[in-house]
Amino acid sequence: METDPEASAALDALYAPSSVAVVGASPDSWYASNTVDNLLEYGYDGDLYLVNPSREEAWGRPCYDSIRDVPTVVDLAVVSVPREYVVDVVGDAGDVGVPCALVISAGFGEADDEGERAEAALARTAREAGIRVVGPNCIGFASGRTGTVLTPTCSRAPAPGRIGLASQSGALAFATFFERGADADVDFAYVVSTGNEADLSVTDHVAYMADDPDVDVVCAYVEGVDDPRAFVETARAATRSGTPVLVAKIGRSEAGRAAAASHTGSITGADAVWDDALEQAGAQRVPDVPDLVERASVHAAFDPPAGDRVAVASTSGGLATLLADLCEDRGLSLPPLADETERALLEMDDLLTFGEMHNPADVRGYGADAIDEIADLLFADDYDAYLFAVGLSAVDERAGAIADDLVAVCDRADAPVVLLWTGRREP
Amino acid sequence: METDPEASAALDALYAPSSVAVVGASPDSWYASNTVDNLLEYGYDGDLYLVNPSREEAWGRPCYDSIRDVPTVVDLAVVSVPREYVVDVVGDAGDVGVPCALVISAGFGEADDEGERAEAALARTAREAGIRVVGPNCIGFASGRTGTVLTPTCSRAPAPGRIGLASQSGALAFATFFERGADADVDFAYVVSTGNEADLSVTDHVAYMADDPDVDVVCAYVEGVDDPRAFVETARAATRSGTPVLVAKIGRSEAGRAAAASHTGSITGADAVWDDALEQAGAQRVPDVPDLVERASVHAAFDPPAGDRVAVASTSGGLATLLADLCEDRGLSLPPLADETERALLEMDDLLTFGEMHNPADVRGYGADAIDEIADLLFADDYDAYLFAVGLSAVDERAGAIADDLVAVCDRADAPVVLLWTGRREP
Known part of the structure; x- marks a missing residue:
């Protein structure tokens, strides 16, 4: 399975941005203000630009009216604006050449019919404007490798680890995997919340991290994927090339599937098929959060043993x-x-x-x-x-x-x- | 299932002794000295007598040469002497009317042929002398209800809880269930290590605790039992009378069964039969230590819900x-x-x-x-x-x-x- 080169370039920009614009940067917004605070506090060493048409300045920095006005083409646009502005913001970013947008704004496919239409428009606009999108309705990204924290929900600087985590649950990704992991000295190279996956999917993140020499094990917390075959093939390619893949696939139960559908709009799929497919791909299916953290930490600590004795x-x-x-x-x-x-x-x-x-x-x-x-x-x-x-x-x-x-x-x-x-x- | 009245009387003496004799009480023995230290430190409020023919006194108390010389008939003899003396000590205790002996000494059925013979002799002597025995090769007993600690391996005073635990693994009972439970504010009414069960078995302890109004849930950590039918019937009687029973039944695997055989000499039995029998008895089979602690704590906190909604x-x-x-x-x-x-x-x-x-x-x-x-x-x-x-x-x-x-x-x-x-x- 080849990694899509365009997705890979966009993920380079997300995973190690030399410049970031936060669109919707306002001290009055919980999401945007905590995102900026965390970016400033936890070790990001690139350039930061703030975009907010209602303000002249914030955090002692100038605010630009639009990403079109930012004096450089940033690697990454972090978007935290009301949903009705998201499509235009992402289109603008694409037009000026920004390769990747991380959309934290919610109210899309998980919400209502209007949100579904907005999500389709977002995907279409991104394609037309040549920008790749993580989210919407994702809670962000953090790298322990570089100290880049692009999420409002991280309570401390990430320490460098060698575990990659892509999670369809944003809250679990940060409040649980990242924070509980850190409590137990289990650290991550990357944690990414994939949100509604209007464009880039958990599969793209798994493929990207599996190719990263700084990642020893890739973990995925999955409710459902649009293209299960691609996910399984990606897992197979990763394990064959020596990177273990651990998958917590939830939404097994009927109630769980209904909950997942209303959460990120994902269809979870028949469970036994997942069992078989993951086993054949050499991926390990794990039952829950503590198991995923424990196993990942062991994989990160050791080269694979020569056998089972x-x-x-x-x-x-x-x-x-x-x-x-x-x-x-x-x-x-x-x-x-x-x-x-x-x-x-x-x-x-x-x-x-x-x-x-x-x-x-x-x-x-x-x-x-x-x-x-x-x-x-x-x-x-x-x-x-x-x-x-x-x-x-x-x-x-x-x-x-x-x-x-x-x-x-x-x-x-x-x-x-x-x-x-x-x-x-x-x- | 009726509880054996003789066993019940002996367990009254163990679970709430007004007087204890520690036979083999010596500051030079790790087991015996820690047992006496813990008994003195953690809240036991009954009478304590020390038996040690090699000493005049220890812990500022007189040492008696034999339990026959102790000036009262104690409720409980705690026995921590080399295995070659155990049978005589228990026989003496029975002769003078002590109802129960807790035998911490090891080297019996788990050890070698000589130990097996000694264990058979212990059972026979106990029967003849009219004394009931917990152990040998058990690591003791602790009550959070009364603060009575009769084990060398307890690092703090037990807080009062409403969970009863009978464990065929002594180390797990105290180092893991008790201590990790206490770390998480999960406390026990009783923790008992059942050892080789030359006489009283895990089944007797489960039956006794299920009848105790101070116990809301009974937990059993089981490798194997001589009379599985009696165990299952006891569990059924307990759950029918409203006391939930949680069972961690280990020794499922061939390697596990071999390990159990060399550990307490127990035969673990076919695993699927246990699954079915416990389910029919209304007992919950739990997979491991954290699960047992968590579930027990919820049962102890609440009356059973009216339904499953x-x-x-x-x-x-x-x-x-x-x-x-x-x-x-x-x-x-x-x-x-x-x-x-x-x-x-x-x-x-x-x-x-x-x-x-x-x-x-x-x-x-x-x-x-x-x-x-x-x-x-x-x-x-x-x-x-x-x-x-x-x-x-x-x-x-x-x-x-x-x-x-x-x-x-x-x-x-x-x-x-x-x-x-x-x-x-x-x-």
Whole structure:
């Protein structure tokens, strides 16, 4: 699947703009004022122009009456004006040569018949004027890679990550994925809200990010797409070229489909078909928000493992059992320990183990203090990934020492090492 | 299903002991010393006796050579001695009339042939001496109701809750369920680790807690049980009498079953049979730890709703779609809004909505500020439960005001109201 070169050029302009015009920039509009505030505060280092025919100046800067009056051809027009002006604004931007518009204004296909007509007019005008459009009814874009924040709903500067996220839900993209991710030190290269997709679709964003060397994993939060085949082909091309694609496809239920239709006007499609198509494309379908964030963070942290052979060591036998179940659910194998590894583990005085040692290895509570020795024994064998699970309150010196050991263990490994620490988190 | 009266009396002694003897009480043993420390620190208000033939005194208290020498017949003997002494200690306790022993010592059926023989001897001795046994190889018990902590692995005083938890995994019971629950203000009436179940089983604990008026929901974390029929019948009796039962049944996979066998010696059984049996018993099978904690906390907070008719209002359309999917997954219905309710919502200026309003209701970002008005409109209709979902960073004054509104809304409702707040959590 080739990426559309015109879409790609427009997305270059969106994802790393050297100049931005905010059309509708007004301190009185919640959307526009927060967008400008965030752009000024969170690290954008390009040029910024404000367009507002009702004002001479704002934020200590001149306001231009129209994007036609801005003294340069900006890379990106961010549009936050009442819906009746949107088509003209985008047409003007296209006429002067702006390659991309990010339309935050709502009231289009998701709203009523008039909005539907306006959305069709917007798509037509963009085509005629030679400008590509993200949105309308999208909540913006943020790049942790460059610190460019083009959304009103971001409460802090994004830290640089290697996860790309395209989301058909704007609120979830920023309030949930971005903010909850940041709370857990999971950061994004890009977060984009795709809105009603009058022009550019979630598929275009997935294709673009999959080609970006700064993105290790592409996530899509999808309600429905106009061209499911193109989406699946894009996912397939991405996974084949080594970029994992994680998809949360919602709107499975009848009520969910109805909700999606009134939300972004999208048709969600038969669910089982999506299951099959995504599996065949090598994409991972994930059930919900926390799962998407967790999996993406693991993909961003590691190169793909060479195979599915996992070694698990857990300080709790119950946790070992649970992890064995979860490994099987995910198609991972837990090959038995080599005889000499088992023997060596059993001979470790610290573990107080009797009789046998399996994979998953139940190394008991004492095993936490010997995790480096246990890890080196397991590392000597041929596993594709390692999981160390510790059940311990993270509130005392012993826990601190064990955490240090775990960090050192990760540094020594040739294969991905995942740590699971369960136990009291708040001191 | 009748609860065994003898088991019930023994569990009275365990769940609310007026006197406890810790056998093996030594400042040099991690298990025993932490158990005594916790008992003294976290609110136990009964009598405590220490038994240790190698010491005159410990913790400023006299040490008795044997439980036979303790000057009263205690309710509960907590046993933390090397495994070769356990059978005699429990026999002695039974001989003097102690009704219940909590055996923390390990090295029994989970360990080796000798341990298996010792476990059989323990069961036989207990029967002969007329004492009931929890464990061996269990990590103890804690009551948030009374503040009685009889485990070495608890890092803080339990707060009183109304959830009962019986867990075949000791580490998960305390390090994960109790501690992570407490981090999230989810508290337990009782947490009990059932260990190898030489005598009393997870089924006995479930039956006991289901009969306790201080328990609103019983949770079981189960690897396998000797008598699955009794477990399922107990669950059925509990749910029929109005106490929900949540079961995390692990050991689904072959690797999980092998891990469970080496952990507590339990045979996990065919998984699909468990699915069917639990469903027929009216118990809820839950997939993992976070799900068990979340669901239990909702059951503890509310009386069961009268039916399955749910109203959802979400500030994010994407979240509305996701919630509709999740409702359908759980067999909940989302009946359409009454015409006049829809009209009233559409007429609210704050919402900036167009055209139609459904259930789930997408009330957009502005809806968060009008949540009280929206709630009262929905409350006037006949739903069995309400869900308000807000996607907003919880870090500014506006968020504080909305949170206050939500709390007030909950107080006004006649039916359960669940709040979902997604967005930045850490300030």
